[in-house]
Amino acid sequence: MSDNSTLIGDTVPTGASAPGTSPTMSTGGQPAFFSCWDIHAYYKESYIVQGVSFDIREGEIVALLGRNGAGKTSTLRAIARVDDPELKHGEIWLDHQPLHEMKAHQASRLGVGLVPEDRRIIQGLTVEENLKLAQIAPPVGWSLERIYDLFPRLGERKSQEGTTLSGGEQQMLAISRTLARDVKLLLLDEPYEGLAPVIVQEIEKTLEQIKALGITTIIVEQNAIAALHLADRAIILDMGQVVFDGKSQEVLDNADLRQQYLAI
C-alpha cells in the first residue's frame, strides 16, 4: 500500500482535531472541502456509525464501500443531516460550513444533494414537474435544457409521469433532480441498483461527465468494481468504522482486501 492509504485495524479511527476546533486538514495544510470527523450516529439505541472520519478534496469522487449492513447508507444520511440516524457526536464540514449544526433542509440549501436508494420520484408529477419542483426554492442549479442535454431520454419523456419511467430512467431523473439544485456535494446511494448492465453503462457514462465537471461526489455501490473505476479514492466501512482509506486502484489491485471486506 502507498503512504497515502490507511488500513485501520479494530480501533476507532481518531481525527486530527477535537470537537469544537477547526475542520481537519487535508494534505497541504488547507481545510478539506469536505470533512467528517469522528461521527457517531444512532437509530434510537442502535449504535451504527461508530466514529467515522474522512476528508474529501474538491472535485474528488470517493467510493464508500462495504458489505451489506456496514453502515454506508447510514453514513450518507448522517452527512445529509436527515433525522434518522441521529448524529450524537462528531463534526461534518462542507466548504467551511458546519453541517453537523444543520437540519436536512439547511444542508440541502448549502449544497448537499442526496440521491437516495429508493429514488423517491414524486407520484402524479411529470418528469419536468419533478425537476421544476426541485428548483422551487433557491439555490437553483442546472437549467432544464442542460439537464436534457445530459439526459436526452428525460427530454424525450418530459411530459411522462415520473413514476412510469423505467428503473434506469428514474435513476436519471433522481440524479437530475439533485443537479437542478446547486449541488456542492453529491451523495449517490446505489445508483446502479436493480438496473440491467446496459443501463448501468449508460448511467456510468453520465457520471463520468459529471466527474469531468468537478462535482465532489460520494458514491455508495454494491457494484464495487464499477464504483472503483469511477472513483479516485475508496473508503471501506466495516461495522460502522473505516477500515481502509486509499486510492481506488489499491482496492482493485488488492484481492485480499476485497475478499475480506467486500466479498468480491
Ligand SMILES: Nc1ncnc2c1ncn2[C@@H]1O[C@H](COP(=O)(O)OP(=O)(O)OP(=O)(O)O)[C@@H](O)[C@H]1O
Ligand atoms: N431505520 C433503522 N433503524 C434501525 N436500524 C437500522 C435502520 N436503518 C438501518 N439500520 C441498521 O443499521 C445498520 C447499517 O445499515 P445501512 O443501511 O447503513 O447499511 P449499508 O452499508 O447501507 O447496507 P446495504 O449495502 O445493505 O445497503 C444495519 O445493521 C441496519 O440494520
Ligand SMILES: [Mg+2]
Ligand atoms: Mg445501503
